[in-house]
Amino acid sequence: MTGGRAGGAAVPRRGRDRRARRLPAAPGAARVTGEPPGVAVVGGGIAGLAAATALAERGVRVTLFERAPWLGGRLAGWPVELADGSRATMSRGFHAFFRQYYNLRGLLRRADPTLATLTPLPDYPLWHGSGLRDSFAHVPRTPPLSALGFVALSPSFGWADLARMRVRAALPLLDVRMPEVYERLDGTSAREFLDAIGFPPAAQHLAFEVFSRSFFADPGELSAAELALMFHIYFLGSSEGLLFDVPGEPYPRALWQPLAGYLRGHGVDIRTSAPVAAVRPVAGGGIELLGATGRDERYAAVVLALDAAGLRRLVADSPHLGDEEWRTRIGRLRTAPPFLVSRLWLDRPVAAHRPGFLGTSGLGPLDNVSVLERWEGEAARWAARTRGSVVELHAYAVSPGADRAVQQELLVDRLRRVYPETRDARLIDARHEWHDDCPLFPVGGFRDRPSVRTPDPAVVLAGDHVRTDLPVALMERAATTGFQAANALLERWGVHGQTLWTVPTRGRSTPLRALSRLSGHDLTRPTDH
Template sequence: MALSQLIGRLIGVREHVVDPGGGGAPRVPRPVRAVVVGGGIAGMSAAVVLAERGVDVTVLESAPTLGGRLGAWPEELPDGPQRNEHGFHAFFRQYYNWRSILRRVDPGLGFLKPIPGYPILSARWPTEEFGRLPPAPPANLLALLLRSPSLRLTDLRGMDRDAALPLLSYDPERTYAEFDERTADELLTSLRLPDRARAMLFEVFSHSFFNHEAEMSAAEMIAQFHFYLLGNPEGLAFDCPDEDYATAIWQPLTRHLERHGGQVRTGTAAARLDRTPGGWRVRTADGAAHDAGHVVLAVDPPALAALVAASPGLVAAAPRLVARMPAFGTPGPPYAVARYWMDGDVRPDRAVFSGVSRQATLDSVTLYHRLEAEPRRWAARTGGSVVELHAYACEPDVPAEELAERMRVELTELWPEAAGLRVRQLRARVEAQAPAFTPGSHAERPGVRTDADRLYLAGDGIRTEFPSALMERSAATGIMAANHILRAEGAAAEPVRSIRPRGLLAPR
């Protein structure tokens, strides 16, 4: 354990138990059937926990492959098959719940390899390094303030320190009461930071949440600073699978689920939900009906809104859920992912993953041929490289190929050698499925429990009362949905954990 983590522990910066789990029989005492709609992280986390306790669970996934926004699928390239993915993901070390699900398939998490460094690139300023800070606060914050070339002591004097206090004082109620109506942009402006510090330390961070600062709640931004930096004992360093997500995660997790009697039906979209005397009936687009005592809806926000709208029975069964849907189902801005198979490589000292600040489109660069086994083999065979570019919140109505080309050109401004690489193949997508965290949205954000008995929600847009985000929130809400079912049926629940629940300076 690092010294900063020891100091952090003394002031409560450590893993906290949100739900100790346990409490019932190791397996449900009588037959219970559950349907989970959506086979991403949230749905599969719920299904795994349910199946392990003897619940007869079926996962319905509309896509041909599992994983949702962490999905991977085969791609036929002219020089052979390759797997493509929905996009690079950083597996942070405070993702306790997601990691506990992943331990089902690899108890030592050996498939997750540490990524050295987390540089932030800019065309205007020197690179900032996030990955080598001490892991825990307050040492990480002090090191950032002392070491960062983007922030000098004179800048700190000019900064509005009172405005910065809320960042250190995250509280799951007060923060939302005071800051949810304001925008992240207003909060950052109120800090009176020099432009460089704002760009290199703050904006790059907020972009990773798939929302524009001017349209994102300041409270959500404070919550995410707490979750990733100011309340997190594990640090900003992260790990990544060394194989594609299908090989490393979804295939073994499916086998684990099936060994416990669970089933996965891919290519099967839920079309409508109806109440039955025994629970619920989920009708699928192919005309089949799945009856279950409990249902977990673990789909992305627009899909949830569409499914609720197509289920007229919910108006009586779950009026609050129905009322919340139009706002909740409006996703954040589109994001773009472009994977390039290129001739030649970038400089050997370029990092596997880099964040990018203040380019018009480009937000991150990943060198897949230095990360995963299959692209590594492809690059060794061809002398080429496999590069993925992301834009986390981009202009609407721009075709994917155009966004990909804008990102490629912007990359050449940061890494001039990239201009000399010929593109052999490109797979580009633009999607809008990420939850929006608009100002004022917290009060009406749905939680895991709905107002209908035996109907639960899970996903990265679903509210939690403890710090969580992105993949970790999906896994945590999936487990919580399973726990509600297990407790209702008399079986032991699964533990749920998180980081320090409140900021270092949050008043008690």
């Protein structure tokens, strides 16, 4: 591990990959001098917390606004009382903290320098309804052995399947570069891309479809560029591998309460249950926030760290923000179909040999299963006391018109099929969370994706829907753009910002990069393969 100091703030330490790329911020002073500028950060998820951290560490006066009563955004948690009288923490479900998430992990190290709160899971198993099983536990980490090892060890790849694959169509995966990957693949869907390659259907379901659905989208709707980027981040671009860590306690206790304490120690004014109605540029520079606390408040700059739907609404209600072209692009941002998280408190344990996390395919709406007491302290204490289990089920990209009660019943039914010992279990309690606020990265949508900088230098954006020309995705994209938004403002004030880390920004192997150039640009015509 490597570390250091930059501008008085901790540099996110990289993991085991010696080729991880270090991206220093623009040079400048360690902290602001004179009267500190005030910055409003709108949104208390990962992106907003990252922006607030980088700004506050350098002496900026930060006010953080979050419309919900709690921090964390899509990783928030809140108290519930179960039918048996127990107190528990509900959330929107399991998230994997991959070791390639250098900037997110750097953010969390502010309050937990050794990341002691993160617990490694020993495997990332995948099950298909047909009976096929796959695993990443024994796949080599070092590219290209990682991809070759997965193919060699996976039961979903046979010699006949490999012979039928169109190798030329797969060549773009060998040298993924940002942003060129979008120029090459954004006009193709993930499903079309995989079909053009000729991946065995079982492999598509067990591996690539599981990944694509982690974007909460059907592969037919998802840009192939995002799928290729994931392949680079987890397989051929990084030697961190596909194993991951999870918080050992619910999100508020493990992550956000400690980080909130750190931010308050740096003078951040954290306001929860504080929605912002509109943002208005001020003549001569700066912005006003309207309706946040019943009065208008003026700041030197603002970070809009909202989800895609929240950003659309705020921009629509802020008629003087940005220019017409930018506002039109924001208005075209799309959200993914609804997803369902069902958490079940059972009166008996799941069998001890079951994995703590299981990715699934070919099982109707069920996309994964988590047995929470295997890693989360709160769930483990409840399970020990009751001799039961706490099980979480996810369904991604549910049809918007689906009957919610039916989908919830289907998830429980599929659990009983995958883990038969749960068939006789009694539900002590069940909680179901439906949401439809995750970004969609549709075919051809990259040109509309907003970047961190906007037409107004006092207004910057952050979030997992925001464009960045770095190889990051999901939670890591949120953390990275949060730091980039802070850096854009700090650069205006002559202050050195946050150093960033990413996986390599192009393919690792010179021969594979040369081979990739043979693929051309048209990836869907069989005659080209």
